[in-house]
Amino acid sequence: MSSSQINPPPRLLMGPGPINADPRVLRAMSAQLVGQYDPSMTGYMNEVMELYRGVFKTTNDATLLVDGTSRAGIEAALISLIEPGAKVLVPIFGRFGHLLKEIAVRAGAEVAVREKAWGQVFTPEEIEQAILEEQPALLALVQGDTSTTMNQPLQDIGAICRAHGVLFYTDVTASLAGNEFRADDWGIDAVTAGLQKCLGGPSGSAPISLSERAVQVIRSRRHVEEGIADGTQGRGRRIASNYFDLAMILDYWGPQRLNHHTEATSMLYGARECARLLLEEGIDAAITRHQLHGAAMLAGVQGLGLNVFGDIAHKMNNVVAVHIPDGIDGDAARQAMLEDFGIEIGTSFGPLHGKVWRIGTMGYNARKDAVLLTLAALEQVLRAGGADLTPGGGVGAATEVYQDATAQGSPR
Numbered sequence: 086m087s088s089s090q091i092n093p094p095p096r097l098l099m100g101p102g103p104i105n106a107d108p109r110v111l112r113a114m115s116a117q118l119v120g121q122y123d124p125s126m127t128g129y130m131n132e133v134m135e136l137y138r139g140v141f142k143t144t145n146d147a148t149l150l151v152d153g154t155s156r157a158g159i160e161a162a163l164i165s166l167i168e169p170g171a172k173v174l175v176p177i178f179g180r181f182g183h184l185l186k187e188i189a190v191r192a193g194a195e196v197a198v199r200e201k202a203w204g205q206v207f208t209p210e211e212i213e214q215a216i217l218e219e220q221p222a223l224l225a226l227v228q229g230d231t232s233t234t235m236n237q238p239l240q241d242i243g244a245i246c247r248a249h250g251v252l253f254y255t256d257v258t259a260s261l262a263g264n265e266f267r268a269d270d271w272g273i274d275a276v277t278a279g280l281q282k283c284l285g286g287p288s289g290s291a292p293i294s295l296s297e298r299a300v301q302v303i304r305s306r307r308h309v310e311e312g313i314a315d316g317t318q319g320r321g322r323r324i325a326s327n328y329f330d331l332a333m334i335l336d337y338w339g340p341q342r343l344n345h346h347t348e349a350t351s352m353l354y355g356a357r358e359c360a361r362l363l364l365e366e367g368i369d370a371a372i373t374r375h376q377l378h379g380a381a382m383l384a385g386v387q388g389l390g391l392n393v394f395g396d397i398a399h400k401m402n403n404v405v406a407v408h409i410p411d412g413i414d415g416d417a418a419r420q421a422m423l424e425d426f427g428i429e430i431g432t433s434f435g436p437l438h439g440k441v442w443r444i445g446t447m448g449y450n451a452r453k454d455a456v457l458l459t460l461a462a463l464e465q466v467l468r469a470g471g472a473d474l475t476p477g478g479g480v481g482a483a484t485e486v487y488q489d490a491t492a493q494g495s496p497r
Contacts, residue, residue, distance in 0.1 A: 243272020
């Protein structure tokens with residue numbers, strides 16, 4: 086068997102993620118490798134920790150990367166925080182709440198669930214009532230769930246958890262850098278993310294930040310390898326995974342640099358560049374950018390006559406779900422977008438499978454040209470499928486949003 090050099094087709098990725106990585110991130114990832122304990126490498130690791138403190142808006146010393154996709158970060162956090170038999174509360178409002186539940190069950194937790202209809206979010210009062218009823222050790226809650234496009238408000242949840250002695254973990258993979266997030270101000274104990282959405286990078290590295298409360302729990306479960314008697318053997322049940330053992334990963338990233346794994350150097354370069362670019366732009370400016378292009382896409386799909394799914398008041402800035410019009414073959418339309426225009430939009434899962442498309446405007450693709458091109462292509466595909474549309478209705482509605490933003494002096 087012979088094969089040629091890899092040459093992926095050009096695509097504009099306007100689904101719920103992954104997105105097209107920023108070219109500057111890809112360039113950073115092409116930099117030469119160095120040894121794991123080379124001073125330049127350990128220096129880059131320290132820079133990454135400080136950069137992501139800025140991204141998460143935290144002073145947590147334990148801010149670093151887990152090597153692997155965003156799910157690796159989720160699993161590392163949950164398996165390291167959850168002792169077998171502990172009670173965990175998982176409020177579910179989409180597919181990724183179900184993921185948190187599954188991982189918690191695999192970690193041996195006694196899992197209590199509260200569910201909302203897809204397209205809705207929880208109120209602080211509902212979560213506090215569930216905490217009072219279940220008395221969990223840990224609350225695990227997604228912020229932005231791309232399966233429903235909803236953005237769960239977190240501002241009041243941390244204080245509720247502190248008042249009841251509950252650790253608070255959240256997954257911000259889909260929302261970070263495109264929607265407001267403040268780890269310290271909101272009382273978050275553990276947070277994990279990924280690069281492949283609003284951060285504008287490829288999948289493969291999972292930023293994580295842990296409060297001192299969370300670190301104490303993790304270190305209480307710390308396993309010391311046989312033959313290394315340093316008097317710090319943990320008191321809790323040993324963390325079941327080696328690769329995702331955050332106590333060991335913290336030792337690797339800490340001053341001792343105790344060997345745990347070989348750091349994914351190129352991914353670290355990419356994660357560093359994602360954070361550097363975000364902080365260079367300014368987090369508030371990045372959120373405003375996602376708000377602008379998300380609003381233009383929302384207006385555009387409504388201008389095409391499409392009905393938006395879910396509670397728009399709680400929609401993430403960076404993705405919108407629209408009902409597939411009657412008479413339109415949703416999969417065929419997505420395939421036409423890809424084959425005829427090189428644009429990818431998303432399908433959905435569970436109760437929404439085959440019922441909605443999900444269209445993203447995030448990271449490097451939160452741009453005016455990407456939004457208008459996607460709307461123009463979608464109009465042509467819908468027309469070919471028999472939809473009766475006002476010519477230019479989507480592009481026109483989005484353009485009005487951009488014109489209003491320009492008149493108000495907003496950045497484009």
